[in-house]
Amino acid sequence: VALPNGIELSERNPTSAIKAPDSLCNLSPTAQKSFEAASRVVFYPASAILFAEAQPPRGVYLLRAGRVKLAMTSAEGKSIILRVAGPGELLGLGAAVSGKAHELTAEALEPCQVDFLQFGSFRRLLQERAEFSIMVIEQLSRDYSSACSQVRTLGLCRKASEKVARFLLIWASHGGTAATLPLTHEEIAQALGLTRETVTRTLAEFKHKKLIAMVGPDLVICNKPALQSLIAA
Amino acid sequence: VALPNGIELSERNPTSAIKAPDSLCNLSPTAQKSFEAASRVVFYPASAILFAEAQPPRGVYLLRAGRVKLAMTSAEGKSIILRVAGPGELLGLGAAVSGKAHELTAEALEPCQVDFLQFGSFRRLLQERAEFSIMVIEQLSRDYSSACSQVRTLGLCRKASEKVARFLLIWASHGGTAATLPLTHEEIAQALGLTRETVTRTLAEFKHKKLIAMVGPDLVICNKPALQSLIAA
DNA sequence: CGCTCGTTTGACACGGATCAAGTCATGTGG
């Protein structure tokens, strides 16, 4: 198993519990081939660091299985989560394109399978295969879009209830009205620029108002219109 | 003069007070040619809207002269400034790539000269000229980077003084230690998610502590290390 | 001159951060 990062890394059987790669990069078969020829398969255990803030770029990471948390940390140790990436996403593009240090840290939330593409190979693919650069453009566009969404949450939602409501609605839009939250209150707080206690309090308030409910480990949205009206205020 | 937007638009002599285009897009001469062949020159007066939030994309805008404010607005009318773009930048990429509505509004801060490239021509150039897609990738990367910077300011700087200090340092890094602020307190407040009054108070506090000073219309940074230490806290 | 716009300053209330307990579930070692 390759070690692009020097981080702890479990040798792991590809036939393990990790679900099959989604093969999301919609490239032509020939382009897929040249990508796979240039990349290496890497496995990361949960909470491993794919790349870290302020680190120079080593390459890009095509996530095949597992979910990865993208966050940035301040000097005082406080951190803010930008988003969590899923299978099919290309990670570390910003640094690989600009050549500057990573602006954020990528941490595996679960065991992950990754196709790692070294910096040099990345630049070469970018030059040679126009198809590949289109794929990069689309991923960068998604990254930019989600960063804008974060700015909107952080800058435009003044009260904590607005932020939490917006977070729930965005999360639900990815997976129906009910979604099992794989994030702790602590992590939600980090995504919203709040404290753990405030998240707990706000969720309790929503439960009391029958806007949401807990069904076992899952959180279900009972009154989506009411949540939406909270954001508009 | 073309009207890509239906917005008010002053007929204006190219030899007017607008300074010459920086011609920043570092493309090969042949690629420049094909870009210019496909685009149209447009002039916007100050405070004109190039494109607006929630509008479907009409194309992309290569800024040749002038500065443009990129902001998003909430339902209650509050708005937050993402950044202000200068000559050489390609605007409206996010929407043009994804095909979805614009996530932000672009407003001319000064009279602007723009090369407007229609949506169809943009997609065609993207397919045909690999060089052009590299240019798009680099611009998207810059956009993403500045959005990340905003997230850091909004999410990681808790106190108003940290946000203002960070804003001043970022602004200064673009243009030396002294910079004539072309933004009102109101606009700074919008960029930082604060109120106009808080910005005034914080700047007054900085002046009192001799961290900054006003020299005519310009703001100069007297004690950069002290400002930096404010951010780390 | 009187208008407008940006800035400045003060008083006050409110929201969320912070600190501090205490609950509940899970897991670990004796």
Place this chain on the structure above:
DNA sequence: CCACATGACTTGATCCGTGTCAAACGAGCG
């Protein structure tokens, strides 16, 4: 099997920072 540790969640009390409202100042300009 029980005692204990751990991690996430819950809840309450208090405090500080900003938002909000209000009033006034200064500069530019018709």
